[in-house]
Amino acid sequence: MSTAGRRAVAVVNGAESLLNTLADAGVEVCFTNPGTTELHLVGALDSVPRMRAVLGLFEGVATGAADGYARIAGKPAATLLHLGPGLGHGLSNLHNARRANSPVVNIVGDHPTYHKPYDPPLESDIETVARSLRGPVRRPANAAGVRPDAVSTIAAALEPPGQIATLIMPADVSWSDGVGTDGGADGTPVRPRPTPAATSVVVERIADVLRGGDEAALIIGGPAGRAAGLCAASRIAAGTGARVFLETYSSRLEHGAGLPSFPRLGFYPEGVLGQLDGVRHVIVAGTPVPVAFFAYPGRPSCLIPDGAQAHVLAEVGQDAVAALTALADLVAPDHEPAVTEPGRPGLPSGPLTVENWPAVIGALLPEHAIVVDETISSGIGLPAATAGAPRHDVLAMCGGAMGEGLPLAVGAAVAAPSRPVIALEADGCAIYTLSALWTQARENLNITNVILNNRSYAILREEWHRLGPGDSDPHTNRLLDLGEPNIDFVGLARAFGVPGSRATTAEELAEQFARAVTEPGPYLIEAVIPPVA
Amino acid sequence: MSTAGRRAVAVVNGAESLLNTLADAGVEVCFTNPGTTELHLVGALDSVPRMRAVLGLFEGVATGAADGYARIAGKPAATLLHLGPGLGHGLSNLHNARRANSPVVNIVGDHPTYHKPYDPPLESDIETVARSLRGPVRRPANAAGVRPDAVSTIAAALEPPGQIATLIMPADVSWSDGVGTDGGADGTPVRPRPTPAATSVVVERIADVLRGGDEAALIIGGPAGRAAGLCAASRIAAGTGARVFLETYSSRLEHGAGLPSFPRLGFYPEGVLGQLDGVRHVIVAGTPVPVAFFAYPGRPSCLIPDGAQAHVLAEVGQDAVAALTALADLVAPDHEPAVTEPGRPGLPSGPLTVENWPAVIGALLPEHAIVVDETISSGIGLPAATAGAPRHDVLAMCGGAMGEGLPLAVGAAVAAPSRPVIALEADGCAIYTLSALWTQARENLNITNVILNNRSYAILREEWHRLGPGDSDPHTNRLLDLGEPNIDFVGLARAFGVPGSRATTAEELAEQFARAVTEPGPYLIEAVIPPVA
Known part of the structure; x- marks a missing residue:
């Protein structure tokens, strides 16, 4: 067998394999608060300069930063957390990232597999805690398994609408040699799986609902909070009279002059029901059917008004912008979006208040x-x-x-x-x-x-x-x-x-x-x- | 049926029932960082003045404080945490409390059960995360179930050597009326289950080992770190020549003039193996067989020297002090403990260093x-x-x-x-x-x-x-x-x-x-x- 054309393959340890795999896939920033079990990954940063490491002094800083990075960069960052306690400290902001549908490659160091049965002081059940985030949890068995497991983890993070995918790195996997730089998987960037489209049947059915003339509300969220989604929603409002609302908390909302502006759904259930008063159809795109943030005695959990019907134009994870655009093309082919004119409030004076x-x-x-x-x-x-x-x-x-x-x-x-x-x-x-x-x-x-x-x-x-x-x-x-x-x-x-x-x-x-x-x-x-x- | 002698029973809500049950059992302090789902418990504090609430601005403060309280008070405090994210923030110090064998009544508020299927933003898998702490997790189904579940939780926390026992309180259980102040369980304090004793067979077998004259090390921990255990260990050393060591990290060690003083086991594996060099028998009481805190390439996990035999005088959770005292009475009936004389170092001078x-x-x-x-x-x-x-x-x-x-x-x-x-x-x-x-x-x-x-x-x-x-x-x-x-x-x-x-x-x-x-x-x-x- 000829070796002509073969690339030289350097043998690296598991830690370097992980950082190379991340960087190859375009994951270029790691927010971390490392400990002893992550030191080989810290050391590998010296040899993989494509990866930028940002230190937080508490893991919740690292996980919240990974969420913020993903929302703006449109691709995941990695975390690097120290064992189960580090994951615990990071859990609250990983919860927030999950609710923002932000992709996060969540890396947690662990003791070597052979050390865990001795139940050392820092041993804890990392898998169980990580699974509470509902994304997949992987643990490579050896250095050769790092690259394929990392590739799978990155791909899982990018599954629409975005997931917290966890990779547990045993310290001995990090420090073991035995994998070539091109071993196990190719080096092409991992790309997001195409966002599935809502079916045209759904779009047409909802177009019929809007054409029926009953009062309707359109609630948009997720990727529909950016310019294209806002413009499509504005056209739909112009063409049908539907009232448009933003979900209460947007992961990334484009706002300001030149863009359509819509009210946010309120925080309290009676506020939302007031906003939706008289509506016969509630249409959601890129956001779930509205639900009360907290429950209150005698108040409903589901915030669809009595007698109104809920319609899902695009599930969370479906292409809400395409669905809104298709709907606008059906019900408002000749309408332009209404955008906000530039204009700023005057500077107030006097003691600061919650109002001014x-x-x-x-x-x-x-x-x-x-x-x-x-x-x-x-x-x-x-x-x-x-x-x-x-x-x-x-x-x-x-x-x-x-x-x-x-x-x-x-x-x-x-x-x-x-x-x-x-x-x-x-x-x-x-x-x-x-x-x-x-x-x-x-x-x-x-x-x-x-x-x-x-x-x-x-x-x-x-x-x-x-x-x-x-x-x-x-x-x-x-x-x-x-x-x-x-x-x-x-x-x-x-x-x-x-x-x-x-x-x-x-x-x-x-x-x-x-x-x-x-x-x-x-x-x-x-x-x-x-x-x- | 005569009603003579019956007490008047006030109907209280689930929140008050919980606080009354805790206080009846002697759990009198609650370290908390509450949120909306815990507000009825916060309100109930006004009507149950026997419970002292201490506010932390981060849940890890509350859980670490519950650990410190338990170590000094010798009984559990309660925590009160806000949903899964609050439990996450508190998890790292609950891990530390678990390793210190501190009893903690870990209370986590949750959405009403009927609200959870709607998957509101703060919904998360509290049970899964709490179970990672290895103690029981209970969730009362209604206000009448609060008192028995709380009694069981307190009893579980007090199971030797001490556990993190979790009680999840759905908000509707807190706010629902329907339970009398004496309903469901009596009001007598929950007492720790008696600590099981090591068997006399074990004590006698280890006495024989020590009498055999081989070099031996005695490693003590847990409750044996207090005066009675230290004194018994010192007598054993005096009577047999055994070297005594303290576990590396003690939950509560009595130290200072008038007490026996022993070296701690080191942090690094080669340090521990050096301390145990030449030893043929390693005897543990109130602490596990020594294990490396972290693993290192080529270094062992278990820190029993080659050729030495491990003996468990008292498992963690058994009465190590009684076992040490019984052993001392067998092998050193006439020996007194060697105690440290009062004496303080002189005040150093010059720039501060890690040494001075x-x-x-x-x-x-x-x-x-x-x-x-x-x-x-x-x-x-x-x-x-x-x-x-x-x-x-x-x-x-x-x-x-x-x-x-x-x-x-x-x-x-x-x-x-x-x-x-x-x-x-x-x-x-x-x-x-x-x-x-x-x-x-x-x-x-x-x-x-x-x-x-x-x-x-x-x-x-x-x-x-x-x-x-x-x-x-x-x-x-x-x-x-x-x-x-x-x-x-x-x-x-x-x-x-x-x-x-x-x-x-x-x-x-x-x-x-x-x-x-x-x-x-x-x-x-x-x-x-x-x-x-």
Whole structure:
């Protein structure tokens, strides 16, 4: 047998095989907080410069950053977590990533397989915990198995609409030699599986529903939150009179001047039912049928109004943009989308309030911004205030698990270093993953963090009034209060290497925000607003 | 049927039933970070004043505090966590608590059962994640089921040697009425099941081994780390010449003047094998047969020397103290324990180093202290420096998952408000659960935090040299470096309401430490030491 034409094959260890496989597939960033069992992977970074490693001091920073990266880059990052406890720390933001349908290649180091039966102190059931994320979990048996298992894991992460796919790397698999650089699988990039299309039968049936003239609502989400989907939805509204709503929390929403703008579905069930009042048909595209975020005694879970019918134009994971476009071509062939004219609110003045701070952002939002919105109860006014601002992306926390905003901003800034990232963050949320600020400083990321500090878990005070769990005033309940002692967010930022300042008036916020977005590197503004009444 | 003698039975909701059941059983403290699904439990705290609730701003603070509380109080605390993401955030320190054999009543709120099939954003697989902790997981079906399920959960937590027992509380079970205050189970405290004794046959067989004159090592752990176990082990050593070792990481070790003092087993496998060199018999009591913390290429997992035989005097969960005492009575009936004389090191001077800082603690440790030791690579000299200090308890992080020290201190201080708590903490570890400082401030806990800041993951640099994962110098690897930018721990503490100061010399550390331990409330000292060479 001739050897002519054969490439020279270097023998590498499992760790290098993994990093090469990831880089070959276009997975070029790894957000990590490694430990001893991951040290060969850390060492391999020296020999695989195609992989950029970003250190977080807590695994929830790494997993939230991987989510933010995927939303902006449109492809997965890898994580690298230390055993079961590291996966635990990262689990909450992996939950959020799963709900955002972000692809994540979730790598967890483990003890060598031969060491696990001895039940060393850090032994725990990684598989069981990883499976709770509903994506596949693989564990290569040896170094030769790394490349095929990694290829499968990347492909699984990219399965529409995006999954958390976990690869458990035993330390001995990382340190063992025995695999050639081209062994096991080819080096071509792993590409997303084509998003399945909704069938034309469904599109035509829904077109008939809309032509019937009954009042209808169209709820769009997922990839339909970007320009093409928004424009198709706007045409449908123009052609049929259907009311269009955005899902409550979008993984990536394009917003601002030149784009159609629609109201978001509310957070509370009666709010959603009010928005859908009188509707006979509820059509969803790229988002599930609306469901109450939390349950309340005597209130429904499913938010389709009585007597209305639900129709699925495109399931989550189907091509919602193509389905909306096809539907628009049927019911509104001659209609143009209605887009928002450029226009910013005037700069407010006086003490900062939950009502006036969004106008400062709307007035001063820079071009091409990425806005991370984890403002919870403080951000109600933000969409209206920014509707006519320069076109931007809004990343919301989709899974409801607080503490993703600062890491999302890290991931977005790594994915798009030339764009200004604005992290709008509730005080209670910011504390969970505070050390993301350190990563922002280390990587000199262009992030302006605005912490809305109302010194309380304000959302829980609102929920208290709704749920009525006790006779007392929620303001007297110490478990809902973050103001004893007050937290000095400017001090926290500076201690992590991020400059910052405090704003208590709209003028101060405007001056500080305008300056921060033009300066390179991270900055933090603590915007002090009154607690909810 | 006569109703004479019947008590009046108030009808309460499931939330109140749970808190009453916990308090009846002596579970009187709840460490929590609640959310909407737990609000009825938060509200019920107003009507069940026997339960003290302590707020953490991150669930890992709550779970680590429950571990620390259990170690000092000798009974479980409850946690109260928000759904699957809250359990995820708390998982790492629940792992540590499991490895410390601490009983924990781990309460996780959930959506109402009827709401879960709608797959709302915060829905996740709580059972699967909780089961990874290896304790039982219960979910009451209705309010009447809360009391029996809670009684079973508390009893399971107390099963020797202590377990993480989880109770999932659906929100509708919390808010539903329908159970009398004495319904379902009686109100007597749940007591720990008696610890099973080792059989006398085992004790006699091991006595014969020791009498045989072969060189023997006795490794003690768990409850044998307290005075009675230490004294029995010392008698055995005096009567037989056996070498006694402490397990590497003790959940609660009594240490100091008037107590026998033994070396700890080392962290690295070759260190342990060196300690056990020449030994023909390895006897364990209250701790597993020694196993390597991490695996290394070509090094063994099981640390019993070749040719030596392992003997289990008392399994983990058996009564190790009784077994050691019975053994001592057989092999050393006339021997007294050898105890450490009072004696403190002299105060060192000059720049702080990894070698001299423990002497400052040894010289100035107050009476009746509780020392939390999460110093990792910086604390090698601590046991020797404190051996003659006033008698104190040492709580180590047993599960190897970094980030438990500050929460352990919270729990210990809540359990023993009259004792000074000293948290000795590595910089990398402190960041994971930093907001424990806020809880220390809010509860005005008497904790002196000393952060050993070497500006690196020093343990990983040590492991790098051992594992040899790359050709480069680990000091050049950015993933092991915490000094870019430097973290200002004094600034972090102040921002969370804890006063603090920085020490770079032994004199400064001595002055600041002596002052901090005499003042009430929390304090933080950042002790800057050089990075490892």
